[in-house]
Amino acid sequence: MGHAKSIHEKLTEISGNLWWSWQPDVTAIFREIDPQLWSSLSHNPILLLREYTPDKLELRAREVVLHSRINAAYREWQEYLASTDTWGDTHAGVLGFRPAAYFSAEFGLHESFRIYSGGLGILAGDHLKSASDLGIPLVGVGLFYHEGYFTQQVDASGWQREEYFMADPNDLPMNEATTPDGEPVIISLQTRSGVIHAKVWEMDVGRIPLYLLDTNIDQNSPDDRKLTARLYGGDHRTRIRQELLLGVGGVKALAALGIKPRVIHMNEGHSAFAPLELIRMRMDDDGLSFDDALRETAAMGAFTTHTPVPAGHDRFDSGLIEEHLGPLRDALRLDHQGLMGLGRIDPHNHGETFCMTVLAFKTSRRANAVSNLHGVVSRRMWRNLWPWRSEDEIPIGHITNGVHVGTWLAQQMRVLYDRMLPAKWNLKSGEPEVWAEFDKVKSTELWETHQSLKNRLILHARYRLTRQAKRYEMKEEVYDAFQNILDPQHLLIGFARRFAPYKRADLLMRDLAMLEKIISDAKRPVQFVFAGKAHPADDFGKQIMQKIFRLSQEESFKGKIVFLEDYDINLARYLVQGVDVWLNNPRRPLEASGTSGQKVVLNGGLNLSVLDGWWAEAYDGMNGFAIGDGLIHANQDIQDERDAQSLIHVLTNEVIPLYYDRDQDDLPREWIRRMKRAVTTLGWRFNADRMVMDYVREAYVPAAGSTSCSMTVMP
Numbered sequence: 027m028g029h030a031k032s033i034h035e036k037l038t039e040i041s042g043n044l045w046w047s048w049q050p051d052v053t054a055i056f057r058e059i060d061p062q063l064w065s066s067l068s069h070n071p072i073l074l075l076r077e078y079t080p081d082k083l084e085l086r087a088r089e090v091v092l093h094s095r096i097n098a099a100y101r102e103w104q105e106y107l108a109s110t111d112t113w114g115d116t117h118a119g120v121l122g123f124r125p126a127a128y129f130s131a132e133f134g135l136h137e138s139f140r141i142y143s144g145g146l147g148i149l150a151g152d153h154l155k156s157a158s159d160l161g162i163p164l165v166g167v168g169l170f171y172h173e174g175y176f177t178q179q180v181d182a183s184g185w186q187r188e189e190y191f192m193a194d195p196n197d198l199p200m201n202e203a204t205t206p207d208g209e210p211v212i213i214s215l216q217t218r219s220g221v222i223h224a225k226v227w228e229m230d231v232g233r234i235p236l237y238l239l240d241t242n243i244d245q246n247s248p249d250d251r252k253l254t255a256r257l258y259g260g261d262h263r264t265r266i267r268q269e270l271l272l273g274v275g276g277v278k279a280l281a282a283l284g285i286k287p288r289v290i291h292m293n294e295g296h297s298a299f300a301p302l303e304l305i306r307m308r309m310d311d312d313g314l315s316f317d318d319a320l321r322e323t324a325a326m327g328a329f330t331t332h333t334p335v336p337a338g339h340d341r342f343d344s345g346l347i348e349e350h351l352g353p354l355r356d357a358l359r360l361d362h363q364g365l366m367g368l369g370r371i372d373p374h375n376h377g378e379t380f381c382m383t384v385l386a387f388k389t390s391r392r393a394n395a396v397s398n399l400h401g402v403v404s405r406r407m408w409r410n411l412w413p414w415r416s417e418d419e420i421p422i423g424h425i426t427n428g429v430h431v432g433t434w435l436a437q438q439m440r441v442l443y444d445r446m447l448p449a450k451w452n453l454k455s456g457e458p459e460v461w462a463e464f465d466k467v468k469s470t471e472l473w474e475t476h477q478s479l480k481n482r483l484i485l486h487a488r489y490r491l492t493r494q495a496k497r498y499e500m501k502e503e504v505y506d507a508f509q510n511i512l513d514p515q516h517l518l519i520g521f522a523r524r525f526a527p528y529k530r531a532d533l534l535m536r537d538l539a540m541l542e543k544i545i546s547d548a549k550r551p552v553q554f555v556f557a558g559k560a561h562p563a564d565d566f567g568k569q570i571m572q573k574i575f576r577l578s579q580e581e582s583f584k585g586k587i588v589f590l591e592d593y594d595i596n597l598a599r600y601l602v603q604g605v606d607v608w609l610n611n612p613r614r615p616l617e618a619s620g621t622s623g624q625k626v627v628l629n630g631g632l633n634l635s636v637l638d639g640w641w642a643e644a645y646d647g648m649n650g651f652a653i654g655d656g657l658i659h660a661n662q663d664i665q666d667e668r669d670a671q672s673l674i675h676v677l678t679n680e681v682i683p684l685y686y687d688r689d690q691d692d693l694p695r696e697w698i699r700r701m702k703r704a705v706t707t708l709g710w711r712f713n714a715d716r717m718v719m720d721y722v723r724e725a726y727v728p729a730a731g732s733t734s735c736s737m738t739v740m741p
C-alpha cells in the first residue's frame with residue numbers, strides 16, 4: 027500500500043494540470059491559502075505552493091479549514107480524468123486512438139501563461155478546454171514563447187510602453203515531452219541557411235495534451251535560441267522561421283512522440299506549412315506521388331480562417347520561402363515555382379508573394395470562417411481561388427466562435443445557473459432547453475448578483491488606477507480621488523480590445539461635445555471603462571489609445587472615462603463579468619466574430635454592438651442593442667460618421683432611458699428582461715462546447731472518415 031497523499035502533494039498534482047483554472051472551487055482554495063500572495067503571483071499555484079511548503083500549508087489549511095475541500099477537489103479531478111461516458115465517446119469515436127491535432131500560433135489559457143495576444147489565442151485556449159470537457163481525442167500544437175506577449179504600461183503622457191518578462195519553465199505546469207521510449211524529443215529543421223533545433227514541452231489542459239516547441243536550447247546558435255522568445259515580435263524572417271517551426275516542426279514533433287493524427291486542424295494560416303511535411307511523409311513512407319499525397323493530406327485537413335483584414339494574412343517573398351522551404355521542396359520533388367504556386371492565387375503569376383492563407387486553402391479540403399457574415403465575406407474575398415465556381419459555391423463554410431463557459435462565467439453567477447438550470451447543465455451547454463430555464467430566475471436576485479460583480483470590477487479598477495497613479499508620482503489628491511472613482515449606481519459601459527484601427531476605439535469621441543453632455547447628465551450619468559493593447563509596431567493604434575487616455579485626464583471627463591492598462595485574461599474576467607454594457611463598434615464587416623461580448627452575455631451584461639461578426643446573427647431586437655442598420659458604405663469616412671451618430675442615438679434613446687427606468691423597488695425591470703433574454707437566447711449558441719461539437723460533426727468526423735485506408739487503423 028502506498029502512503030496517503032498529503033494535501034501538499036495533492037495540490038501539487040492539481041497545479042500540474044490547467045484543469046484547476048476553470049474550477050471555481052479549486053481556484054477558491056488557492057486564493058484562500060493566501061489572497062495577497064495569490065494575486066501578486068499572477069494566480070500561479072506552482073509559485074504559491076513553493077512558498078507554502080508542506081508544513082506551512084498544513085498549518086494554514088487547519089487555520090482556514092481546507093482539508094476536506096482539498097480532498098474533494100482532488101477526487102473530482104481524478105474522476106474528471108477517468109470519466110469515459112463523455113460526448114466525445116459517443117460522437118467522436120471514429121477518431122479513436124488517432125486524435126485531431128489542433129495547430130495554433132497562440133494559446134490563451136490563463137493569465138499566468140502569456141503565450142497569447144488576443145482573441146485568436148483565447149479562442150484556441152477555449153477550444154482545448156471544451157475539447158477536454160467533451161472528451162474529444164485532440165492534441166494541441168504551438169510554440170513556447172519565453173517572453174510571450176508584452177506587458178503594457180502607459181506612461182504619464184498616455185504612450186504605451188512594452189515590457190517583456192522571461193518566463194521560467196520550472197514555474198509553469200509543463201514538462202519535457204518524451205518519445206514512447208522515454209527519450210526527450212528534439213526535432214531538427216533543415217533550411218538552406220542552417221539547421222534549427224527545438225525541444226518539446228507538454229502542458230496538460232484537462233484531458234488534452236498541448237505540445238509546445240522551444241528553440242532555446244544549446245544546439246542552436248544564439249540567434250536561433252531567441253527564435254521563440256516573443257509572440258508576433260520579429261520581422262518577416264523571424265515570422266517565417268516561427269511558422270516553419272510551428273507547422274513542419276509541429277508535425278515532426280508529433281511523429282517523434284508516436285502520435286499519428288487523423289485530422290489536422292489549422293487555427294489560422296500560421297501553421298499552413300504543416301501539410302507540406304505530412305505530404306513529404308506520405309511520399310517517403312508510402313511511395314505516393316506528390317499529387318496523390320497532397321490529395322490524401324488535404325482530405326484530413328481542416329482550416330479556420332480568422333480575419334478579412336489583409337494585414338492578418340502572412341505573405342513571404344520568394345527568397346524567404348526558398349531559404350526556409352528549399353530542402354523540403356527538394357524532398358517533395360517540386361521546383362521553386364511549383365512550391366510558390368501553392369501559396370499563390372494564380373500559380374503562374376510570378377508577381378504574387380507566397381500567402382499562408384492560400385497555402386492553407388490549397389492543402390485542406392475543409393475550410394471555415396468564424397461567423398455567418400464572415401463566411402459570406404470570406405467566400406467573396408477568396409473566390410478567385412475557385413474561378414470556375416459561383417460565389418455561393420466557394421467551399422468555405424462557417425462555424426461561429428464561442429467561449430468556454432467554465433472559464434468566463436463568474437462564480438456568483440454560476441450559483442444562479444446551478445440553481446436555475448437542470449442538474450449537470452454544464453455537460454449539456456449546447457442545448458437551448460437547458461438555458462431556457464434561466465428565464466425563471468428572480469429579477470431581484472439576478473440584479474443583486476450583477477451589482478455585486480459590478481462592485482467587484484469597480485474595486486479592482488480603483489486598485490489599478492491608484493497603482494498606475496503612484497507610478498506617475500502624482501499628487502496625493504489625485505490618488506485619493508481614485509479611491510472613489512466610478513459609481514456602482516451609474517450606468518457602466520466597458521470597451522476593451524486590441525487597438526487595431528478597424529475596431530475604432532475612439533468612435534465615440536468624434537463628437538466630444540455630445541459625449542460630454544451624455545456623461546455629465548446629472549440625472550442619468552454614464553461612465554466608461556477602456557482597456558486594450560496596441561501591437562508594438564502599430565503607432566496609429568497607440569495614438570488612438572493615447573487619445574482616450576488623455577481624455578480620461580481632462581477635467582470634464584475625469585472619473586467618467588477611465589483607462590486601465592495591461593488588458594489580459596485576468597482584467598478581461600473582471601470587465602466581462604462586471605459591466606452593464608459592452609460596447610463594440612468595429613468597421614463592418616471587418617470583425618470576423620469577436621468573442622468578448624459572448625463572455626458578457628453569460629454574466630448578464632448587455633451588448634451594444636455594430637451588427638458585425640457574431641452579433642449580426644445573435645441580435646434579435648430584445649437581447650441587447652444594435653448600432654447601425656447593418657449597411658456598409660463604400661466611403662469609409664461616411665460609414666464612420668453614420669455609425670458614430672447611430673451609436674449616440676442608440677445610447678441616448680434606448681440604452682440610457684432603459685437603464686434608468688426604475689420601478690418602486692429601484693429595479694430596471696425592462697433592462698433585467700433583456701438580461702434574461704440574452705442568456706436564454708444566446709448562451710447555448712455562443713459557447714465553445716457548441717463550437718467544438720460543430721467542428722467534430724462538420725470537420726473532424728468527415729475528415730477522419732475520408733482518410734486513406736493505408737493510414738487508417740480502426741480502433
Ligand SMILES: *Cc1c(COP(=O)(O)O)cnc(C)c1O
Pocket residue numbers: 143144145146148522523524593594595598599619620621622623625
Ligand atoms: C476574449 C478576449 C479577447 C477577444 O475579444 P474580442 O471580442 O475578439 O475583441 C481579447 N483579449 C482578451 C484578453 C480576451 O479575454
